[in-house]
Amino acid sequence: MEAGLKPLGREKFWLWAMLAPTLFGLFFSAFGSLLATLALSFTRWDLLTPPQWAGFANYIALFKDPKNLTSLLNTVRFTAMYVPGVVIVSLLVAVLMNRGLKGISFFRTAYYLPAVTSAVATALVWQMIYGKDTGILNYLLESLGLQPVCWLCTDMALYSVVIVNIWGAIGEGMIIFLAGLTTIPREYYEAAEMDGAKGLQKFFRITLPLITPSIFFQTLISTINAFQAYDYIYMLTRRGQGDSSVPVVVFSIYRNAWHFSNYGGASAQAIELTLIVAALMGLYLWLEKRFVVYE
Amino acid sequence: MGKRVQTRLLDALTYLILLIGAVGMVTPFLWMVSTSFKLPADQFTKTLIPPTFTLRNFQALFAYGDISFPLLFLNSAVISLLTTIGQLLTCSMAAFCFAVVRFKGRDFLFTLLLLTLLIPFHVTLIPNFVIFSWLGLVGTSVPLWLPAFWGGAFGTFLLRQYFLTIPRDLVDAARVDGATLPQIYWKVYLPLAKPALAALAIFSFQGAWNDLLRPLVYMPAAPNTTLTVGLALFQTQMTRGGNFTVLMAGALISILPLLIVFFFAQRFFIEGIALSGVKR
Numbered sequence: 335m336e337a338g339l340k341p342l343g344r345e346k347f348w349l350w351a352m353l354a355p356t357l358f359g360l361f362f363s364a365f366g367s368l369l370a371t372l373a374l375s376f377t378r379w380d381l382l383t384p385p386q387w388a389g390f391a392n393y394i395a396l397f398k399d400p401k402n403l404t405s406l407l408n409t410v411r412f413t414a415m416y417v418p419g420v421v422i423v424s425l426l427v428a429v430l431m432n433r434g435l436k437g438i439s440f441f442r443t444a445y446y447l448p449a450v451t452s453a454v455a456t457a458l459v460w461q462m463i464y465g466k467d468t469g470i471l472n473y474l475l476e477s478l479g480l481q482p483v484c485w486l487c488t489d490m491a492l493y494s495v496v497i498v499n500i501w502g503a504i505g506e507g508m509i510i511f512l513a514g515l516t517t518i519p520r521e522y523y524e525a526a527e528m529d530g531a532k533g534l535q536k537f538f539r540i541t542l543p544l545i546t547p548s549i550f551f552q553t554l555i556s557t558i559n560a561f562q563a564y565d566y567i568y569m570l571t572r573r574g575q576g577d578s579s580v581p582v583v584v585f586s587i588y589r590n591a592w593h594f595s596n597y598g599g600a601s602a603q604a605i606e607l608t609l610i611v612a613a614l615m616g617l618y619l620w621l622e623k624r625f626v627v628y629e
Numbered sequence: 630m631g632k633r634v635q636t637r638l639l640d641a642l643t644y645l646i647l648l649i650g651a652v653g654m655v656t657p658f659l660w661m662v663s664t665s666f667k668l669p670a671d672q673f674t675k676t677l678i679p680p681t682f683t684l685r686n687f688q689a690l691f692a693y694g695d696i697s698f699p700l701l702f703l704n705s706a707v708i709s710l711l712t713t714i715g716q717l718l719t720c721s722m723a724a725f726c727f728a729v730v731r732f733k734g735r736d737f738l739f740t741l742l743l744l745t746l747l748i749p750f751h752v753t754l755i756p757n758f759v760i761f762s763w764l765g766l767v768g769t770s771v772p773l774w775l776p777a778f779w780g781g782a783f784g785t786f787l788l789r790q791y792f793l794t795i796p797r798d799l800v801d802a803a804r805v806d807g808a809t810l811p812q813i814y815w816k817v818y819l820p821l822a823k824p825a826l827a828a829l830a831i832f833s834f835q836g837a838w839n840d841l842l843r844p845l846v847y848m849p850a851a852p853n854t855t856l857t858v859g860l861a862l863f864q865t866q867m868t869r870g871g872n873f874t875v876l877m878a879g880a881l882i883s884i885l886p887l888l889i890v891f892f893f894a895q896r897f898f899i900e901g902i903a904l905s906g907v908k909r
Contacts (some may be wrong), residue, residue, distance in 0.1 A: 339804070339810070344809075352810075353726050356722070356785060359779030360780070363779055370755075431647070435640055451658075452883065452887075456658075456880070458661075459664075465673075470675060501654070509899055562750055565842075584842075591758075604752045611747065
């Protein structure tokens with residue numbers, strides 16, 4: 335039996351009373367909702383008339399719908415760029431900050447700033463920065479003698495949105511990596527220096543292997559975030575009718591349910607999203623066993 | 630000698646890279662501040678210092694007809710406060726049980742709870758919406774803060790990690806003095822866990838204040854909505870009118886409370902994240 339304080343007599347009541355809200359959330363709100371969404375995904379329902387059993391119709395419709403495939407593909411492309419971007423950039427920033435130089439707290443504050451503020455508000459500035467004729471970014475490009483870019487047009491918007499999302503996430507990643515870096519004992523580096531190891535060698539032979547738990551954690555969190563990314567995409571790419579120039583699955587779920595009152599179809603999409611995330615998590619956990627070093 | 634020069638060069642390079650990065654992180658905020666003090670005629674000038682400094686964007690914002698910013702502000706504040714209270718209370722109670730008390734099924738339940746972190750948010754959104762709509766609560770703020778009162782995996786995990794670092798002897802001492810479970814929770818653990826509670830409070834408040842999707846689903850229409858949804862609605866109207874200066878004033882006002890808290894409580898923001906990080 336696990337260690338800990340044993341509840342005596344009436345305290346058993348208090349124990350379960352203190353756990354009650356969380357257990358309600360766990361079984362009713364989280365797992366209950368999962369089951370409810372699964373059930374709803376087999377129905378046709380507009381919330382006004384009673385739901386009708388639809389079998390696999392919603393899933394077949396999803397499979398056949400080119401728009402769904404596009405949004406799925408976009409979500410995957412977004413994730414494939416966003417996750418490595420966040421992990422690499424924030425690791426680099428953390429390693430530089432961990433060198434023990436003066437004035438690092440200033441930089442830490444600056445890099446964390448976007449993580450504190452709402453994407454809704456900062457997206458408005460990015461809308462100005464990305465402006466085609468009036469934006470700062472194109473102004474910079476033109477002053478360097480380059481061609482202006484239509485940042486939020488269909489063919490570029492996905493990349494622009496990935497950039498902003500990475501920008502917003504570096505702060506949190508940096509802190510996770512800084513926390514991981516401080517757990518590496520100094521002696522490892524000293525011993526390596528005695529053996530004549532150079533900077534990059536030290537990074538690849540000591541830092542990187544010992545920080546794999548942080549890399550794993552950050553990759554996992556970033557992947558979950560990538561599949562749920564919404565705010566910047568909504569603010570920067572939405573057009574009339576709730577449509578978006580970067581259709582991602584989450585956008586599509588929102589539109590399907592709350593614009594078209596197709597709750598069955600939206601539920602099927604939510605289940606589809608869950609299955610993909612679950613499969614990815616399974617893959618990550620398998621990779622964790624093979625490559626992550628815990629001391 | 631050569632090694633010292635090398636270290637100096639490396640230091641200089643580090644500062645340079647960090648500085649370039651920092652400019653990239655901060656410029657959008659400076660741009661927001663700068664634009665919100667510019668005249669509409671100057672909204673696309675590429676200078677950071679406004680050619681003419683004006684406060685009329687803020688006046689225009691508060692005099693705006695369709696969307697009342699003070700009301701949105703109040704709505705967001707109430708929702709965020711209630712969310713914070715709910716999370717602090719329920720997460721700390723659960724975290725205390727998981728960290729301190731010995732009971733059957735503890736590890737199993739805790740693992741299940743952590744698993745919920747992996748469930749995409751939208752899976753729970755649809756049934757929750759259905760239930761709140763049956764209860765006639767869509768269009769009110771209740772669906773936005775009530776779920777905070779049934780706990781959450783993130784907060785419970787964060788506080789449990791902190792509770793685990795509190796020495797066991799304190800519990801034993803309290804036990805000898807005849808303290809019961811709720812008393813140990815309330816009088817020993819909560820007072821000692823202030824830093825972690827502060828971190829969770831900040832995260833909860835920030836999360837609720839910045840949330841877009843849930844308010845968009847539950848309170849999608851002006852005038853009675855939250856700041857984020859209000860700004861999104863405002864964006865459509867202002868961009869169409871080509872008036873970015875008022876829009877930036879709105880954006881600035883909407884992030885100001887968080888910025889102020891951030892500058893005073895940076896330590897908690899940063900420790901909170903580090904705390905929830907890599908420990909197993």
